[in-house]
Each structure stands twice: as C-alpha cells, then as structure tokens.
Amino acid sequence: MRRRWMAAGAALVVLGTLAVGPPASAAPPPEQHCVVDVATEEMNCYDSFRKAMAAASGGRITDAPDDARAAAVDPAFRRLLSGGGRKLDGVGAAQQGFVAQADIVIGTMYEDDNYAGSTLTYRAPSGCTVPTTDVDWVVELITPDSWNDEIGSFLAGGGGCWVSLFEHRSWLGASTPFASMDDELGVLDDAASSIRWS
Numbered sequence: 001m002r003r004r005w006m007a008a009g010a011a012l013v014v015l016g017t018l019a020v021g022p023p024a025s026a027a028p029p030p031e032q033h034c035v036v037d038v039a040t041e042e043m044n045c046y047d048s049f050r051k052a053m054a055a056a057s058g059g060r061i062t063d064a065p066d067d068a069r070a071a072a073v074d075p076a077f078r079r080l081l082s083g084g085g086r087k088l089d090g091v092g093a094a095q096q097g098f099v100a101q102a103d104i105v106i107g108t109m110y111e112d113d114n115y116a117g118s119t120l121t122y123r124a125p126s127g128c129t130v131p132t133t134d135v136d137w138v139v140e141l142i143t144p145d146s147w148n149d150e151i152g153s154f155l156a157g158g159g160g161c162w163v164s165l166f167e168h169r170s171w172l173g174a175s176t177p178f179a180s181m182d183d184e185l186g187v188l189d190d191a192a193s194s195i196r197w198s
Contacts, residue, residue, distance in 0.1 A: 031118045033068065034144075038106070038124045038137050043144070049119060056123045058103030068108070072115035072155045072181070081105055081158045105157035106137055106197050112152040113184045120147050127159015128197055132178040136161065137197040141169040151192045156180040165192035 033052035034045040046052040049071060053064035061080060065071040072078075106124045111117030120142075128136040142148045156163045162180055167173030167187075171194050174187055178198055185192070 031068070033119045033121070035121045035123060036139075036143075038122050038139060041143075052119065052121055053105070056103065056105045056121045058123075060103070061105070068110065068117075068119045069115040072108075072110070072153075072183075078155070081155075082160075083158060104159040104161075106159055106161040107157050107163045107195070108155045109142075109147070109151045109195075110153040110155070111150055113189065115153050115155065115183060117152065120151075121157075122195075122197075123157075124159070124161075124197075128161035130160060132162055132198040135196050135198050138171070139195040140171075142193055142195065148193050149191055152185060152189055153183045154181065154185075156197075161197040164196045164198070166194040166196070167191055169193045171196060 030047070032045050032047070033049045034043055035052050035056040036043045044055060046055065048066050049068040050062075050064045050066045053061045053071070064077060065074060103123050103125070104127045105121060106128070107122050109120040109122075111119070122137075122139070124137050142151070151165065154163050154165070156179070162178040163182075164176055164178045165185065165188055166175045173193075174191075176182060176185060176188055178196075
C-alpha cells in the first residue's frame with residue numbers, strides 16, 4: 001500500500017510541474033525615445049515618440065504619431081520634418097528655400113530594422129547646406145553606450161540634412177552613403193558608431 005501512495009504522490013508532483021510549466025520570460029523593456037542636441041550633447045528621454053518630437057522640435061511638432069514606425073512611413077509627417085516643423089502644404093523645404101531656425105530635427109535613429117523599437121533623435125540649432133560634399137553636423141561616438149552598435153534604421157529630419165553612418169568612432173570603417181532614410185542597414189545593422197549629416 002505504501003508503494004501505491006508513493007507512486008501516486010510522484011505522479012501528482014510530475015503533473016503539477018507540467019501544469020505550471022516553465023517560468024514566463026521577462027517582458028521586453030518599454031520603448032524609450034531620447035533626444036540629443038548635437039551642439040551641447042544634452043540628452044533627455046521620453047516615454048512616447050510624440051513627446052520626444054515635441055521636445056526635439058522646440059514645440060513646433062506636437063502632433064507626431066505616438067508610434068515611431070508609423071511616423072517614419074507617414075508622408076505627411078516626413079514633409080512636416082523636412083520643413084523644420086512648419087506646415088508647408090506639401091512643398092519641401094528645399095523648394096521653398098530653407099530658413100535656419102533653432103531646434104531642427106536632423107535625424108532619428110531606430111533601434112531595429114524597418115523603423116521599429118526605441119528611438120534616438122538628434123536636433124541641431126540649424127539645418128544643413130544643400131551639397132552632400134561637405135559635413136554640417138557630426139557625432140564622433142554615438143552615446144549613450146546603449147546606442148553604440150545598436151542602430152537598425154534611420155530617418156533624416158529637417159533642414160535639408162541627409163545622414164551617413166560609420167562603423168567606427170571618428171567616421172572610420174564601413175559607411176552608408178548619405179541618404180534621407182534607410183530601413184535596413186545591411187553590414188552596418190547594429191554596427192554603427194559615428195554619424196555625419198550633410
């Protein structure tokens with residue numbers, strides 16, 4: 001009789017373990033949307049993309065989508081960015097003759113491919129000149145460290161700025177050509193350490 005109780009007890013322990021299952025995996029960390037001023041290197045982070053865009057644009061863009069990916073693929077939002085946060089009725093800043101102003105969003109870096117995940121938005125006191133043969137703004141080493149070698153895609157901002165990413169600090173190693181947006185960085189996916197804007 002004692003053996004039957006022991007066997008029944010062992011069976012209950014096994015069944016109980018199966019019913020409970022393995023421990024649940026930890027939830028992914030919430031997305032964070034940070035803004036860096038390239039001139040002062042000051043950084044502030046926000047819990048929504050909309051709040052980050054409002055801060056990055058000096059309050060001129062207050063109606064950005066909360067979803068960063070939705071913003072990147074929204075032509076109306078991209079037109080708003082290209083105008084430095086001014087509503088241009090579909091006319092790009094280059095066609096109107098861009099007027100420099102403070103707090104221009106010059107680019108947003110996305111943690112993952114296809115404009116997904118957390119964002120790191122850069123702002124500058126002025127935009128960029130028309131030719132991409134010169135360099136207007138730079139980040140020698142992407143900070144905070146949690147963003148170094150973590151960029152999966154990017155969207156250039158306003159002021160006529162285009163973005164080029166580099167594999168190593170001080171603009172060394174492999175690089176992307178200057179572009180207004182890139183949803184998949186190829187060999188530089190999660191491998192960029194410095195940035196130039198022109």
